[in-house]
Amino acid sequence: MSAPQHGFRLTAEELANFHRNGYAGPFTLYQPDEIERKWARARQALADRSAAVYREESDGSGAANLSNYDRHLDNAFLAEHITQPRIVDRVASVLGEDVLCWRSDFFPKYPGNEGTDWHQAATFANACGRPQIQWPRGSEQSGSLTVWCAFTDATADMGGLQFIPGTHRTMYYDETKPMRYDPDRNISVEKNGVRRGFFGYDYRELQIDPGWQPDESQAVSVDMRAGQFVLFSSRLLHASHPHAGRTRRMRMGFSARYVPTCVRVYPGASEVEEYGGRASLERYGTVLVSGEDRFGHNRLATGTTTGRAFRRRGDGAPARS
Numbered sequence: 001m002s003a004p005q006h007g008f009r010l011t012a013e014e015l016a017n018f019h020r021n022g023y024a025g026p027f028t029l030y031q032p033d034e035i036e037r038k039w040a041r042a043r044q045a046l047a048d049r050s051a052a053v054y055r056e057e058s059d060g061s062g063a064a065n066l067s068n069y070d071r072h073l074d075n076a077f078l079a080e081h082i083t084q085p086r087i088v089d090r091v092a093s094v095l096g097e098d099v100l101c102w103r104s105d106f107f108p109k110y111p112g113n114e115g116t117d118w119h120q121a122a123t124f125a126n127a128c129g130r131p132q133i134q135w136p137r138g139s140e141q142s143g144s145l146t147v148w149c150a151f152t153d154a155t156a157d158m159g160g161l162q163f164i165p166g167t168h169r170t171m172y173y174d175e176t177k178p179m180r181y182d183p184d185r186n187i188s189v190e191k192n193g194v195r196r197g198f199f200g201y202d203y204r205e206l207q208i209d210p211g212w213q214p215d216e217s218q219a220v221s222v223d224m225r226a227g228q229f230v231l232f233s234s235r236l237l238h239a240s241h242p243h244a245g246r247t248r249r250m251r252m253g254f255s256a257r258y259v260p261t262c263v264r265v266y267p268g269a270s271e272v273e274e275y276g277g278r279a280s281l282e283r284y285g286t287v288l289v290s291g292e293d294r295f296g297h298n299r300l301a302t303g304t305t306t307g308r309a310f311r312r313r314g315d316g317a318p319a320r321s
């Protein structure tokens with residue numbers, strides 16, 4: 001990786017706010033007409049999955065699933081997106097210089113769609129039942145830094161994001177608990193008067209205290225215009241509003257998830273199974289977006305066909321713990 005430029009680091013005040021609230025932003029990455037053009041082109045290219053890293057076996061339900069994952073590994077626009085200095089410099093000011101992108105996923109909301117239910121993730125075992133990221137033993141940190149970019153407008157009435165500031169310090173969910181995938185049952189269930197779900201799961205099954213409820217009186221809505229992004233800890237209580245359908249435009253969010261190089265990704269796993277899909281990790285790799293990897297815990301990806309030439313290290317089996 002080239003030497004970090006530092007041009008877009010968080011200021012001391014932004015960093016202090018990030019640690020207090022669990023998020024920072026929105027920041028502007030693309031101008032609205034620029035992202036509209038780029039996203040229209042990328043969207044067409046993404047329909048071709050021939051170079052995608054997952055050859056997914058799906059349950060056929062058509063639900064959100066693994067086909068939405070990690071297209072930064074085969075799509076040129078997304079490959080560049082996850083390495084944008086406006087993103088990476090800010091991520092590195094939280095995580096340190098040596099940073100991997102280990103996951104990206106799309107979050108579409110069409111008119112009428114339910115909101116995403118409140119949740120937190122420290123290990124991402126939530127849906128698949130085993131940790132997907134593992135910090136070194138004794139580490140005081142956990143979770144991942146998520147950069148959620150609005151590829152379209154994303155305001156409260158069309159599925160905008162919500163956070164409960166400061167909640168990243170306490171986990172209200174236990175990701176080792178079982179959670180059942182049942183897309184027919186877990187759809188648009190009203191919680192506190194709002195239609196929400198978790199892509200076929202009921203995230204409340206993971207609550208440490210079944211009687212607890214998120215204090216929505218403390219929730220903030222983060223309206224974003226197309227081309228803006230926020231940075232948040234995956235441990236922060238976050239959710240999204242339903243798409244009220246007052247506009248026919250859909251909202252598209254794209255999350256890129258980052259960890260420092262000391263974290264093991266998919267420890268001991270050769271495939272991933274969740275959201276009604278299953279895929280081999282054979283062609284998967286993490287992407288070094290800043291600094292160096294002095295740990296060598298994880299296989300580093302190269303772009304496949306159209307992606308940037310990510311530096312590759314090791315060529316063997318997927319990451320092992």
Ligand SMILES: O=C(O)CCC(=O)C(=O)O
Pocket residue numbers: 107115116146148238239240253255
């Ligand atoms: O976009 C959404 O509705 C949810 C996003 C989310 O949970 C995430 O990026 O971690």
Ligand SMILES: [Fe+2]
Pocket residue numbers: 119121238
């Ligand atoms: Fe999330």
